[in-house]
Amino acid sequence: MVSRNRSQVKDHLGSKVLNHPELRNTKATEYMSHEEKYRYNLSRATAMLKLIDEEGMDVNEISKVMSHTVSGFTTPDGNPLAVHQVMFVPTLMNQADDDQVSRWLGDVFNGTIVGTYAQTELSHGTFVRGLRTTATYDPASRTFDLHTPDVSAAKWWPGGLGTTANHAVVMAQLYTDGQPRGIHPFMVAIRDRETHRPLPGITVGEIGPKLGQNTLNNGYLLFDHVKVPRENMLMRNARVNEDGSYTKPSHQKASYGTMVFTRVAIALDTVDALQIAATIAARYSIVRRQGEPRDDGQEPQIIDYQTQQLKVLPHIAACYVLRASTARLWEHHTHVTSEVRGGDTALLPELHATACCLKALVTQDCSEAIEALRLSCGGHGYMTASRLPALYAYATAGATYEGENTVLLLQTARYLVKQAGGSHAPPAAGSAVTYLSRPADDTPFAVGSPAAYVAAVGRVARGRVTEVAAALQADRQTMPEADAWNQSLVQLVAAALAHGRYFVVREFAEVVSQQSSSRAIQQMLQLLFSVYLAHAVSRAEGDFITYGGLTPSDIRLNRRHLLRLLAELRPHMIPLTDAFDLPDRLINSTLGAWDGDVYRRMFEQASHSPLNTDEVPASFHQAMLRSKL
Ligand SMILES: CCCCCCCCCC/C=C\CCC/C=C/C(=O)SCCNC(=O)CCNC(=O)[C@H](O)C(C)(C)COP(=O)(O)OP(=O)(O)OC[C@H]1O[C@@H](n2cnc3c(N)ncnc32)[C@H](O)[C@@H]1OP(=O)(O)O
Ligand SMILES: Cc1cc2nc3c(=O)[nH]c(=O)nc-3n(C[C@H](O)[C@H](O)[C@H](O)COP(=O)(O)OP(=O)(O)OC[C@H]3O[C@@H](n4cnc5c(N)ncnc54)[C@H](O)[C@@H]3O)c2cc1C
Secondary structure, eight states: OOOOOHHHHHHHHHHHHHTOTTTSSOOOOTTSOHHHHHHHHHHHHHHHHHHHHHHTOOHHHHHHHTSHHHHHHHOTTOOTTHHIIIIIHHHHHHHSOHHHHHHHHHHHHTTSOOEEEEOOBSSOSSOGGGOOOEEEEETTTTEEEEEOOSGGGSEEOOTTTTTTOSEEEEEEEEEETTEEEEEEEEEEEOBOTTTOOBOTTEEEEEOOOOSSOTTSOOEEEEESSEEEEGGGBOOSSSEEOTTSOEEOOSSTTGGGHHHHHHHHHHHHHHHHHHHHHHHHHHHHHHHOBOSSOOTTSSOOBGGGSHHHHHHHHHHHHHHHHHHHHHHHHHHHHHHHHHHHHTTOOTTHHHHHHHHHHHHHHHHHHHHHHHHHHHHHTGGGGGSGGGSHHHHHHHHHHTTTTTSOHHHHHHHHHHHHHHHHTTOSOOOOTTOTTGGGGSOOOOOOOOTTOHHHHHHHHHHHHHHHHHHHHHHHHHHHHHSOHHHHHHHTHHHHHHHHHHHHHHHHHHHHHHHHHHOOSOHHHHHHHHHHHHHHHHHHHHHTHHHHHHTSOOOHHHHHHHHHHHHHHHHHHGGGHHHHHHTTOOOHHHHOOSSOOTTOOHHHHHHHHHTTOGGGSSSSOHHIIIIIITSOO
């Protein structure tokens, strides 16, 4: 099928999902039991999977229909097949060799094989090299023995593992010839394809309730000397031959490839959640009136309070800026992956550094922003029916899974300090780190000039990175590496975030400069960019004085400038959120519907409370009258 770009996909497939016979009728799930919610979300996830198969969607199309915009409608409590789709299938495509792909993929696509990605263990998530599940090769039987040494090494968390998957890609420590060979992926059958009962030697189940996404169906898994055929180690990268001899992968971290992909996908996707939250808060802020009546006799719309503008509008600008940079990262990932498949891994280190940093920056910014937007809706934002709590629960999970954010930022920082110290291979043309080896951009700061702001953001990144690189270098002379590294952790994380911010604003500057279809659109993008930049400075004033070349007077001017820009943006708030093109059924919020009929919707949702079914609920007689109250 010919690849379509993301917006075309949205038009074409969005309506297919919304009008699909098995998906179009939704039920409220708030009052369902855990089991009922799972059944409801699983049956919808299955319908989605069939649709993906029937349409023969490519990865861009899948990214659209699996995005939070659509999956919040299809699987509102979490998609039990998300990890199958987002991690299991891509792992097979990229890490299985051609024979293995042809052996398994038919059954994956016809739904006979449903998988998960089983990496994290109870006692190890971050430190992947520390995983303790073993896969020991026996040349006599040509099998691997998969074993969980004790309960702390149980796999814990994999999505869909709980009760959905019958296969798992298991990341385990490989041993051949008595030698440890590091972490490698194995395709393991965990449940019978017909009966769905756990296979011999397998202990498997669901881990229990969480802050949100309770039907992701996260599970646990233990192996008691389970025999897996040699052909089930994924062998596109490393190989174990029949006699047990081992061939290394072309890149030492080739088996971490799925994580890079998923980080990119999460960065892209979390912006979807922010767009929904921003639309809800914008619409509610127009509808909600509260306060001393003004000259027209009406109470003011809350959006006309300056404080409310600060709570809402910068996050609308962030939607545009972060959408652009994450979409470009997605394209870049596609390019680098095809190079890596062709054997050229030169671009991988920087892709890894950028994916880590953007996943962390975007999930941190979006979860903070969604919480601010929730608060901007006052009491009603606390209600489940506003959808804002679930959006927060979704975004904040992204700060932990697929690499805890601090840990990922430290990966980026490691790359940056090596680049600053010249101890890494020089960056390729077009690299995002060339600024570290050039003199600082000394464009003078001027309020109102986006180019001057971008230069200042660059000076902050450069200053943060070079300062911590120097401190680290000095500490390395006097203490062991691990202590020197630990001594600089906080500054390293700040440096990586500053680098990420610079990446994001440079990407958006390019988008604005390339936009040529309409003068009005260009002006609007410039206004959004100005808001984003002024807000970025206001959030990190100390950094902009310390490293960015701004004076205290610039900081004061920027504060005023930001508030002026917000007032300028305010009349465009609704068109800018309408432009996200989110139908009410996808927003699914009492506060954020297009017609603004908030109060009627709130009463309507209250009518669904089971406690309102009878005038006096049975629980009153059972619990209160029987007690001595
Ligand atoms: C189909 C499209 C769908 C789109 C829709 C999107 C929907 C998305 C929503 C999905 C919803 C739910 C899904 C959630 C699923 C969650 C799954 C998981 O969480 S899976 C588990 C993830 N776990 C982690 O991420 C663990 C984090 N830890 C690590 O990755 C590693 O331990 C690490 C990197 C921190 C350290 O590794 P290690 O100790 O082995 O390496 P070093 O630090 O010593 O570094 C050595 C060297 O290697 C380089 N390196 C590390 N990683 C990589 C990599 N991945 N690629 C390339 N290079 C890598 C590192 O930079 C060092 O380089 P050097 O040159 O030596 O400095
Ligand atoms: C909803 C959800 C879904 C998930 N799905 C899957 C899945 O499908 N498959 C799967 O395999 N896993 C999955 N996970 C697990 C997830 O990948 C891990 O929880 C995540 O990688 C974080 O690891 P951890 O829990 O070990 O955190 P920890 O590393 O224990 O983090 C705790 C604290 O320690 C700090 N810390 C740890 N190491 C360092 C360090 N080196 N330097 C500085 N600070 C450090 C962290 O910054 C953090 O503050 C999921 C998790 C969640 C929440």
